[in-house]
Amino acid sequence: MVKIAIDSERCEGHGRCYSLAPKLVEPDDLGNGRVIGDGTVPADQEDNARQAEGNCPERAVLLEET
Numbered sequence: 668m669v670k671i672a673i674d675s676e677r678c679e680g681h682g683r684c685y686s687l688a689p690k691l692v693e694p695d696d697l698g699n700g701r702v703i704g705d706g707t708v709p710a711d712q713e714d715n716a717r718q719a720e721g722n723c724p725e726r727a728v729l730l731e732e733t
């Protein structure tokens with residue numbers, strides 16, 4: 668199982684995460700990424716989660732594989 672998280676200390680609000688994985692991440696009031704729900708990534712969203720991880724300029728998108 669994969670879980671997605673965002674390091675709010677690093678996030679600078681570029682928005683790539685919620686563009687690439689809109690079912691997993693949404694913008695907060697400042698435009699920073701915020702994980703939807705508890706961060707569990709459904710199997711059909713794993714590619715999007717990896718795209719978000721790989722494209723965050725601040726390396727603030729974290730994936731945990733369990």
Ligand code: SF4
Pocket residue numbers: 673677678679680681682683684685698699700722723724725726727728
């Ligand atoms: S892509 Fe990275 S820096 Fe941009 S909003 Fe998402 S987590 Fe934040």
